[in-house]
Amino acid sequence: MRDIRSLAPTRRFSILSAFVLLGSLVAFTVYAAITGSSFFSKTKPVSSRTKSAVIKGGDEKGTWVIKTSFGNIGLSEFEQAYRRMNDKYAYATTLDSLKDFLNVYADYRLKLEDAQREGLDKDPKILNEIKGYRDMLAGPYLLDKEVTEPAIKELYRRRQFEVHAGHFLAAIHNPLDPADTLRAYKKAMEALHRLQNGESMTLVVMNPANRALLADRNPDILRHPIQHPAGDTTPVWEGSDDKGSAKGGGDLGFFTGGMTVRPFEDAVYALKPGEITQYPVRTRFGYHIIQLYEIIPRIGGVKVHHILVQMAPETEDTSKYWHKIDSLYQAIQHGANFEQVARESSEDPKTSKEGGDMGYINREDHRAELSFDHAAYSLKDGEVSGIIRTSFGYHIIKRVGTIPAKTYDEEKDLLKQMYKRYYFNEDREKRLTLLKAKYNFKFDSSAVTYFLSKLDSSRTSLDSSWSKKLTPADKGHVIFHLNGEGWTVGALVDSLNAQPGYALARNTLYELINKTIEDRTLEIASRDVSKAYPEFDQIMKDYRNGIILFELENKRVWSKVVPDSAKEMSYYLEHKAKFLWPERIDLSEIFIVSDSLARQIYQRILAGENFDSLAKKYTERPGYKEKAGHWGILQKDENELARRAFGFVVDEVKEPFSFQGGYSIVRLNRRDPIHPKTFEEARQEVASQYQDDRASQLRAEWVTALRKKYKRQLNTTLITQQWEKNHPATVGTATPGSSVTPEGKTN
Numbered sequence: 109m110r111d112i113r114s115l116a117p118t119r120r121f122s123i124l125s126a127f128v129l130l131g132s133l134v135a136f137t138v139y140a141a142i143t144g145s146s147f148f149s150k151t152k153p154v155s156s157r158t159k160s161a162v163i164k165g166g167d168e169k170g171t172w173v174i175k176t177s178f179g180n181i182g183l184s185e186f187e188q189a190y191r192r193m194n195d196k197y198a199y200a201t202t203l204d205s206l207k208d209f210l211n212v213y214a215d216y217r218l219k220l221e222d223a224q225r226e227g228l229d230k231d232p233k234i235l236n237e238i239k240g241y242r243d244m245l246a247g248p249y250l251l252d253k254e255v256t257e258p259a260i261k262e263l264y265r266r267r268q269f270e271v272h273a274g275h276f277l278a279a280i281h282n283p284l285d286p287a288d289t290l291r292a293y294k295k296a297m298e299a300l301h302r303l304q305n306g307e308s309m310t311l312v313v314m315n316p317a318n319r320a321l322l323a324d325r326n327p328d329i330l331r332h333p334i335q336h337p338a339g340d341t342t343p344v345w346e347g348s349d350d351k352g353s354a355k356g357g358g359d360l361g362f363f364t365g366g367m368t369v370r371p372f373e374d375a376v377y378a379l380k381p382g383e384i385t386q387y388p389v390r391t392r393f394g395y396h397i398i399q400l401y402e403i404i405p406r407i408g409g410v411k412v413h414h415i416l417v418q419m420a421p422e423t424e425d426t427s428k429y430w431h432k433i434d435s436l437y438q439a440i441q442h443g444a445n446f447e448q449v450a451r452e453s454s455e456d457p458k459t460s461k462e463g464g465d466m467g468y469i470n471r472e473d474h475r476a477e478l479s480f481d482h483a484a485y486s487l488k489d490g491e492v493s494g495i496i497r498t499s500f501g502y503h504i505i506k507r508v509g510t511i512p513a514k515t516y517d518e519e520k521d522l523l524k525q526m527y528k529r530y531y532f533n534e535d536r537e538k539r540l541t542l543l544k545a546k547y548n549f550k551f552d553s554s555a556v557t558y559f560l561s562k563l564d565s566s567r568t569s570l571d572s573s574w575s576k577k578l579t580p581a582d583k584g585h586v587i588f589h590l591n592g593e594g595w596t597v598g599a600l601v602d603s604l605n606a607q608p609g610y611a612l613a614r615n616t617l618y619e620l621i622n623k624t625i626e627d628r629t630l631e632i633a634s635r636d637v638s639k640a641y642p643e644f645d646q647i648m649k650d651y652r653n654g655i656i657l658f659e660l661e662n663k664r665v666w667s668k669v670v671p672d673s674a675k676e677m678s679y680y681l682e683h684k685a686k687f688l689w690p691e692r693i694d695l696s697e698i699f700i701v702s703d704s705l706a707r708q709i710y711q712r713i714l715a716g717e718n719f720d721s722l723a724k725k726y727t728e729r730p731g732y733k734e735k736a737g738h739w740g741i742l743q744k745d746e747n748e749l750a751r752r753a754f755g756f757v758v759d760e761v762k763e764p765f766s767f768q769g770g771y772s773i774v775r776l777n778r779r780d781p782i783h784p785k786t787f788e789e790a791r792q793e794v795a796s797q798y799q800d801d802r803a804s805q806l807r808a809e810w811v812t813a814l815r816k817k818y819k820r821q822l823n824t825t826l827i828t829q830q831w832e833k834n835h836p837a838t839v840g841t842a843t844p845g846s847s848v849t850p851e852g853k854t855n
Contacts, residue, residue, distance in 0.1 A: 160182060160183050160823070160826055161180035161181060161182055161183075161823060162181060162182065162183050162186045162210060162822065162823045162826055162827060163180060163181035163186070163210070163213070163214045163217065163820070163821070163822060163823070164180045164181075164819075164820075164821040164823070165180070165217075165218070165221075165818040165819055165820050165821065166818060166819055181214075181217060183826060183830065186198070186210065186213065186827075189213055190206070190209055190213075193209075194209075199830065199831050199833075199834035199835070203827075203828060203831045206827055206831060207824055207827060210822055210824065210827055211822065214820055214822055215811050215814070215815075215820075218811070218814040218815065218818055218820060219657060219660065219811075219814065220653070220657070221814075221818060222660060222664075222814060223656045223657060223659075223660045226660065226663075228656045228659055228660060229652075229656060231659070234652075234655055234656060234659060237655055238648070238651060238652050238655060241648070241651045241655075242648055242651075243631065245647065245648070245651075246630075246631070246634035246635075246637050246644070247627070247630030247631060247633070247634045248630075249634070249637060249641070249644055249647070250630065250633055250634045250637050250641075251536060251539065251630070253640075253641055254539070255532070255535050255536060255539050256524065256527060256528070256532065259527050259531065259532075259535060260520065260523040260524055260527050261516075263365045263366055263523050263526070263527060264365075264516050264519060264520075264523055265365075266364065266365030266366075266373070266377055267364045267365040267366065267406060267513075267519070267523075268405065268406055268513070269364065269403050269404065269405060269406055270362040270363065270364045270403070270404055270405075270406045270471055271362065271363060271364070271376050271377065271400060271402075271403045272359075272360075272361065272362045272400070272401040272402045272403070272404070273360050273363075273376050273379075273398055273399060273400050273401060274309045274310075274313075274353070274357065274358035274359045274360060274398075274399050274401065275309075275348075275350070275353065275358055275360060275372075275396045275397060275398045275399070276296070276299040276303075276309065276312055276313050276347075276348045276350075276358055276396065276397040277348050277349045277350040277353075277393060277394055277395070277396055278292040278293070278295035278296040278299065278348075278349060278388070278394050278395045278396075279292060279349035279350075279393060279394040280292045280393070280394040280395070283392075292394050292395050293388060293395055295395070296388035296394075296395035296396070296397055297388065298345075299312050299348075299397050300384070300385075300387075300388065300397050303384055303397065303399070304384075308357075309357060309358045309359075309399050310357030310358065310359075312347070312348070312358070312397075313347050313348035313350075313353070313354040313357060313358035314347045314354065314357075315345075315346050315347040315354070316344055316345065316346070316347075318347070318354075349394065350393075356478060358399075359401075359478060361471065361475070361478045361481060362404075362471045362481065362485075363471060363472075364406055364471065364472065365377070366523070366526045366527075366530070367472060369391045369392065369393075369530075370530070370531055370534075371389055371390060371391045372389060372391050372396060372398065375389045375396075375398055376398050376400055379398070379399075379400035380400065381400055381401060381402050381403060382399075382400070382401075383399070383400055384397065384398065384399045385397055385398045385399075406513050407510055407511065407512060407513055408470060408510075408511035408512050408513045408514060409468040409469060409470030409471075409474065409510075409511040410468060410469060410470075410484050410485060410487075410507050410509070410510055410511070411467065411468045411507070411508045411509035411510070411511065412466050412468070412469060412484050412505055412506065412507055412508065413446060413447060413450060413459075413463060413464035413465050413466065413505070413506045413508055414450070414454070414456070414459065414464045414466055414480075414503050414504065414505045414506070415433075415436055415446070415449060415450045415453065415454040415456075415464055415503065415504040416454050416455050416456040416459075416500060416501055416502070416503050417429050417432050417433040417436070417455055417501050417502045417503075418455040418456075418500060418501040419500075419501035419502060421499045429501060429502055430495075430502065432502075433495050433501075433502035433503075433504065434495065436449055436453055436504060437494070437495055437504050440492060440504065446463075446464070446492060446504075446506050447463030447464060447465075448463070450463045450464030451463055451464075455501070456500075464506070468509075468511055469481070469484060470511070477498045477499060477500075479496055479497060479498050480496055480498050480503060480505065483496045483503075483505050484505050484507055487505065487506075487507035488507065489507055489508065489509055489510055490506075490507070490508070491506070491507055492504065492505070492506045493505040493506070493507075540626055540629055540630075543629050543630075543632075543633050544590070544625070544629055547590050547591040547629065547632055548589065548590075548591065548592070549588065549589070549590050549625070549629070550588060550589045551587070551588045551625075552585075552586060552587060552588065555585040555586060555587045555597060556587060556617070556618070556621065558582070558585065559578075559582070559585070559587075559597050559600065559617075560614060560617065562575075562577045562578055562582065563575075563577075563612045564612065565612050565613045565614065566612075567612050568608075568609050568610055568611050568612060569604040569605060569607060569608055569609060569610040569612065570608045570609040570610075574604075574612060575601050575604075575605075578597065578601065582597055583596060583597045583598030583601060584596055584597070584598065585597045587599075587600060587621060588621075588625060590625070590628050590629060590632065591632045593628075593632075595624065595625075595628065600617075600620070600621065600624075603620060603624065604620070661807075664806065664807075664810045665803050665806045665807050665810065666803060668802075668806055669799045669802050669803050669806070671795060671799070675798065676791075676794050676795055676798050677787060679794060679797070679798040679801075680787050680790065680794045683797070684784055685784075686797065687784060687785045687789075687790035687793055687794065688782055688783065688784055688785060689780070689782065689783055689784070689785055689789075690743060690744070690782060691744070691779065691780065691781055691782050692741050692742060692743050692744075692779075692780040693741070693742055693744075693750060693753055693754055693776055693777075693778070693779055693780065694739075694740060694741050694742075694776075694777040694778045694779075694780060695739050695742065695749060695750065695753045695774055695775060695776055695777055696719065696720070696723060696736060696737040696738045696739060696774070696775050696777055697723070697727070697729070697732070697737045697739060697749060697772050697773065697774050697775075698719070698722060698723045698726055698727045698737050698772070698773040699727050699728050699729035699732065699737070699767075699768075699770050699771070699772050700726060700727070700728060700764070700770055700771050700772075700773070701728055701769070701770045701771070702771070703764070703771055705726070706764040706770075706771035706772075706773060707763075707764060709722055709726055709773060710761070710763055710764055710773050713761050713773065714761075719737075719761065719775050720736040720737075721736075723736040723737035723738075724736045724737075728770065729770075738777075741780055748767050749767065749772060749774055752765065752774060753774050753775075753776045756774070756775075756776035757776065758776055758777070758778055758779065759775065759776065759777075760775070760776055761773060761774065761775045762774065
């Protein structure tokens, strides 16, 4: 029997929404999400449109316990319900869909009425469970409102712009070594000094070999060499430790918020174009000197086509490649169709057949090399670039479209994921530190040390006698104070006893204590969360209504769905066509690690040797040698062997293919056609299907009884009239409305 009342609250809640949906109830969060008010409280007065009720009902006394204006559910409330549940205007859907929603929503309200008459809103067990959810949700909600939401809004604000920057990196190789940190800092300061004395970032990031090569080509370019006093032992300048960006002169290209570590991002967004950071910026990589080149409004990306003449990066004589790309460029300039030239002459095998279509590039997850990026973004839609050089060769680029940047609502979920992954933990710690200071946090490490001295660190809290050495006085020692409230050794003992098997080692105990400190801090901070954020009360009403409906469904439906072998057998016999084996196959395999040996064995099979004998001798799959490689019956998608063999004819053997670190030779032994499962084979499916069908039957009977008891009436005429007002062009073609009728039936 599916009695889930005894489940732990967290587990119970995790299945609650799915359970309610499967039970044909509106999801447990719907009521507050759809109505914006608790069904156990009086509704505030609404507009005069609520005088026109779309749902009416009453018991033998002609009243509902659930009070709305005029004792019924008005049009305005219904429209709000639809908008909040479906995230769109009520009349933006079809008339039939709107009527379907009216029917479901009316049944939902009947169930809420039934729940209150059962007194479930006053059940101490439910009230205690609701309190548990409140304690569990309030702290995270507060952090979400006061930490996460402001942070992602700031992240989005930054992402309205793209920054183009370069940097010099002095890497810290061993963060635990002060000498290494100092060395990196001095190197960063040297780089900053060079930049302040006129050297460009391009030169500062270079190592001696690159600087020498540049000096040979253009001696005047190094006209600001750094001067060191005589006898100075400053080591040879090795340039930036970011060798990747150093090859491009330290240029990082364009990027936006959320694409780099926070200290770096904070520093670059604080600069104005042309400025250099005044001091080295520390990140986990080391010390950076950053220069902002430009900042521009962000777009979502550009759609591009291109023509490529491939050329290795180290090519010295580029003339023939240049002449080829130039001839293509001239042809386009004289009117040749870009896409046709790409199909005929581009050397990019991935895009040439599509007229050079690369799809889109952006500066986040579809980045291109800097030269290609700069060229593509500098074009207008429809324009063609000149000849561009990258590490792949020479390109001609056509920009064919622009993708706008996403709105905040479009990016919100992504920003939240990004923030949670990279920044949240750091910000959370900062906020907790501030809160602990606010609540006069005091920690007594001596109490913990004394507690540890009474324990055997090799044991766990599963041992019932682990705390026997602790006296009542010992348990009275306070480990920490927070907001004037003390947390004692006795409370720690209770926590450990509540977690059997918890290791009594120093590190794990401190983890538990620190977690408790954090939880208590958030619990204190969130005591007044409803005052600051009244919408939190609505969330808790969602939970309360969901738990109550869950209990009611369990009482009305699932408690009556009792496993019954005789009825399940009867159900199986009546619905045998539901329980079928799909077409399956029986196969055998010879598995060989060596490709060459597998091919030799395959040739021997083709020459007439017995497959089973070869399998017994050669197959290397553990446990299959003694079975002559026999796998038995498999369904089509069970594994790669079955997928391949499904297309074989019986007794067919095909050449070896790579599978699970070796090579498989497969034979199809026979096909097992579609046929009914026996009762024993289908027993679990039958039991599940029988219980689901029985639950659906009970649920339908329950709803029918509720409709009759409360004399449910639906005013579909009013819904039709309002829909037609919003769709004047369809008047005369829409489904005619009905008059108000009992049981939701229409004329």
